[in-house]
Amino acid sequence: MKTIKIAGVPEHFNLPWHLALENKEFESQNIDLQWTDVPEGTGKMCQMLRSGETDIAVILTEGIVKDIVAGNPSKIVQVYVESPLIWGIHVGANSSYKTVADLENTKVAISRLGSGSQLMAYVNANNQGWKTDDLQFEIINTIDGAVEALTAGTADYFMWERFMTKPLVDSGVFRRVGDCPTPWPCFVIAVREEVLEKNPEVIKTILAIINKKTKTFKNIPNIDETLATKFNQKKEDIQEWLTLTEWSQDALPKKLLNNVQNQLFQLKIIDKIGTFDEIVKAI
Template sequence: MTTKPLRIGFVPEHFSTPLHYATTHFSLSATLIPFPSGTGHMITSLRSGEIDIGIGLTEGWIAGLGKDGGSTEGDSKDGGYRIVGTYVETPLCWAISTGPKRDINGVEDLEKNNKIGVSRIGSGSYVMGFVLADQRGWLGKSEKPFEVVPLGTFDKLRKGVADGTADFFMWEHFTSKRYYDNGEIKRIGEIYTPWPSWQIVASTSTSPTDDRLSDLFTKLDQGIKHFNENPEESVKYISTSLDYSEKDAREWLKTVKFANGTKGVDVSVVEKTLGILRKAGVVGESGMKEKEMSAITRT
């Protein structure tokens, strides 16, 4: 009997480099499916049975499960996925951007009820908007802090702030930087996630004891080890195969720390993230609880 390779959703950015190594250097048997629009799109695909694994942003995964007890899209009655592993330990720096000709020069120029561009409802770009709103004191019990404008891709977000469809958007710093450098968008600030930034999830139809999942953790760990030991190879790959300059690739390497062992998630990370998302108004008290969100926890 032939075992089907796992279908793994990932964001085709610099953070995917260890996954690339896992397949090219350590024979990970998997079908890699890129999701340039991010974590929110992967949630939809996990729930519809299009992928088995997703590697994406912590806040997106937890918000997806915590909001109203999880979605009932398709055949899923339980949120459709669970957190099974940890990918990146360091926080993510979200750059806050607007159009180059807009009369917005800093976060202090943003106002309540501005239009925020997001990739999808429930994505990291959506969730972090509410974290920013909490920091700015825009959250009210009966009113929304801003108008949310879903635009899909990073390219459409950049165009959206230029033509006025949205006033600002948030995206990872180094992915945004080359577009500041070429004048396509203008940086007005930044915000860091108050949690480790990337986690690994599996569909609820994928057993936590599946041998393919064990193989994924083993090969990802090898890919991360190779990443740590071969910075020049990583710089070359990121600057030639992905959308980054060599200088930015080198700077990013100084800021990122991948997990020392990808299997399992620290429950305290889930608890902290969910607590902040509740405070920010992204999820309510009635949603899925912390301990229910993880299928494999770290001991």
């Protein structure tokens, strides 16, 4: 039995992995796939890949591209979710801010430096025509930390996946003042280079299993009810999310990587453009 460690956010996108694990689909191929939930998100998973704490990460595209360019010894092996991530822009329920425009020159709560919540704050600022150099950040680690910061006023707004934060909007903790979709597919699968070199067939088998699962995921009977119960969501919200979400079984195309890097470079999130071979390895 080959042990492989994998990390991902505890969100609805990753239920296909958990279903495959519950069904012992990896185990049947002699793979002990050990999943770790990482509520802190992309910045933490980049750190885990660098330290060897995880072998694989299901991770935001922009975050891992940035970190590989900065020296993370990992490669993107395929796109996991083809559709954009819709980031909700949230303020505290009692905040005086009513629109996204009101948030210029205020402080944004982010899970950590290099996280998707930080990178998308730059994308949003650029969309709004704000000076991205003027962005101010408050590190809050998790959604719970964001609730504390926005309620106490130590940060003014927080960007996170719209559907995962909707229960906080529905319960009157947050107000959503706008959305900011990623201008690229949201999740990719990244693997440490050392693991790719030593176990290419194992990684290939893992991808084959998860790709088979995501191809048929939406057709699972009552999957909307399963997701709603597991992630504390309203069934109609999950149904909307399912219509917007498309999984992928394909490698990351060069044109798409160029698009991501060019935008990150323009926003000064990366200071150089990496080559395709430095960032991607299709297997």
